[in-house]
Amino acid sequence: MGTLASELLPASRASCLNYRDGLLKLEQVLLNRKRKMGPTTAFPILHRVAALSSIRSTTALRHSLCKPTVKLCYASLCTLQQMRCVSTETALSQHISDLTDREKRLLTKLYDGLIRGQRAALAESITLVETQHPRKKELAQVLLQRVLAFRQEQEKRNGGNPVAFRVGLSGPPGAGKSSFIEVVGKMLTGRGHKVSVLAVDPSSCTTGGSLMGDKTRMTELSRDMNAYIRPSPTSGTLGGVTRTTNEAIVLCEGAGYDIVLVETVGVGQSEFAVADMVDMFVLLIPPAGGDELQGIKRGIIEMADLVVVTKSDGELVVPARRIQAEYTSALKLLRKKSKVWKPKVVRISSETGQGVPELWDTMLQFRDAMLNCGELRIRRQTQQKVWLWNLIQENALRHFQQHPAVRAELPELERRVTSGDISPGLAADLLLKVFSSVQ
Ligand SMILES: Nc1nc2c(ncn2[C@@H]2O[C@H](COP(=O)(O)OP(=O)(O)OP(=O)(O)O)[C@@H](O)[C@H]2O)c(=O)[nH]1
Numbered sequence: 057m058g059t060l061a062s063e064l065l066p067a068s069r070a071s072c073l074n075y076r077d078g079l080l081k082l083e084q085v086l087l088n089r090k091r092k093m094g095p096t097t098a099f100p101i102l103h104r105v106a107a108l109s110s111i112r113s114t115t116a117l118r119h120s121l122c123k124p125t126v127k128l129c130y131a132s133l134c135t136l137q138q139m140r141c142v143s144t145e146t147a148l149s150q151h152i153s154d155l156t157d158r159e160k161r162l163l164t165k166l167y168d169g170l171i172r173g174q175r176a177a178l179a180e181s182i183t184l185v186e187t188q189h190p191r192k193k194e195l196a197q198v199l200l201q202r203v204l205a206f207r208q209e210q211e212k213r214n215g216g217n218p219v220a221f222r223v224g225l226s227g228p229p230g231a232g233k234s235s236f237i238e239v240v241g242k243m244l245t246g247r248g249h250k251v252s253v254l255a256v257d258p259s260s261c262t263t264g265g266s267l268m269g270d271k272t273r274m275t276e277l278s279r280d281m282n283a284y285i286r287p288s289p290t291s292g293t294l295g296g297v298t299r300t301t302n303e304a305i306v307l308c309e310g311a312g313y314d315i316v317l318v319e320t321v322g323v324g325q326s327e328f329a330v331a332d333m334v335d336m337f338v339l340l341i342p343p344a345g346g347d348e349l350q351g352i353k354r355g356i357i358e359m360a361d362l363v364v365v366t367k368s369d370g371e372l373v374v375p376a377r378r379i380q381a382e383y384t385s386a387l388k389l390l391r392k393k394s395k396v397w398k399p400k401v402v403r404i405s406s407e408t409g410q411g412v413p414e415l416w417d418t419m420l421q422f423r424d425a426m427l428n429c430g431e432l433r434i435r436r437q438t439q440q441k442v443w444l445w446n447l448i449q450e451n452a453l454r455h456f457q458q459h460p461a462v463r464a465e466l467p468e469l470e471r472r473v474t475s476g477d478i479s480p481g482l483a484a485d486l487l488l489k490v491f492s493s494v495q
Pocket of ligand 1 (some may be wrong): 188227228229230231233234236321339366367368369372405406407410458
């Protein structure tokens with residue numbers, strides 16, 4: 057069956073339609089045989105469909121492909137799980153029944169501390185979800201499930217509305233992000249909010265260095281008992297950004313933080329990942345000239361619900377006004393992201409505080425408009441799905457790369473591809489065949 061999957065589903069990304077045909081044929085064959093797929097068959101199919109996600113323009117097609125694939129694979133995985141007496145539903149309770157007394161005590165301590173809003177418990181819980189240790193990862197999932205259940209209860213009591221407002225902040229280095237967070241954060245804690253700040257530093261996963269962490273940032277806010285600031289380290293990949301940060305958001309919300317600010321520097325793909333995990337995405341732009349603004353990707357402007365021109369004070373007011381006008385016209389040309397909200401461009405100064413209360417009012421207008429029309433809920437649901445697929449893609453790829461047969465064949469195939477002997481498509485096909493035949 058593994059071979060059958062490889063034959064019916066061509067590896068070439070260009071032939072997306074063939075994928076659809078292949079899947080339909082495969083479905084037919086499976087129905088005729090009245091056989092569910094084994095993992096050997098299911099896995100390469102999942103992998104191939106997941107690989108399609110790298111083609112932006114085929115999103116709709118990918119979704120249409122994912123559905124039948126997931127249906128097929130799910131059936132097969134369920135069989136496998138039944139064989140092992142481990143269904144997805146029982147997996148978690150098994151985790152729980154497997155817990156040692158020490159682990160149970162730890163989780164109870166963390167959970168109780170967390171929902172009472174204890175910072176130490178929150179910090180320890182976030183460390184647990186960031187861990188790479190397999191057993192601790194399982195414990196983290198048990199904790200997260202409990203916190204999710206708690207949060208769902210809170211949302212029910214809140215009329216089905218989210219209990220926290222998640223805001224993503226991005227901008228080039230030096231745009232004034234930390235000064236902005238300091239001022240806005242202080243204003244919000246002064247109004248009785250609890251604010252958490254998760255700082256995603258993409259450089260920590262690519263270079264091991266840090267764009268954000270080398271200096272003391274947000275000194276006043278970090279001393280505020282109603283604020284919690286935490287760097288959100290990334291575990292090597294974009295999926296790592298998504299996973300640890302998303303889970304940290306859940307924990308912060310469980311700990312009673314009703315405003316979660318997720319900050320990232322506009323480097324690499326991390327800002328796209330952050331835009332995909334928040335209710336509102338805010339882009340911060342300094343009032344600087346051409347070169348500094350070159351680094352701002354067009355795609356990220358499209359993601360913005362609000363553009364904030366920073367440092368609008370003293371001599372910088374004039375360039376800030378110019379940048380505001382430029383961005384206002386640029387935004388008019390972009391496709392609308394929401395039916396009820398038109399992205400705005402505002403000017404503020406963290407130094408004088410000018411424009412900051414008005415900015416927060418604008419952000420609340422956004423939240424209310426999105427909540428009332430139901431778009432916020434849909435946005436969150438879509439984000440959950442994107443997160444699920446990011447993780448499947450990442451795990452599937454890691455599983456494939458670590459497979460002994462793949463590792464054995466890979467160097468030679470890479471050599472033949474680079475020397476032009478065979479096409480990358482054929483090499484990928486061969487590797488997938490090796491992967492699916494030797495399990
Ligand atoms: N005039 C003026 N300067 C500001 C303002 N906000 C920030 N700055 C200055 O701009 C510089 C960068 O500010 P940060 O807040 O550290 O910027 P950042 O985006 O967090 O920078 P990275 O941490 O490097 O990403 C600092 O020297 C600040 O003093 C402002 O409102 N007005």
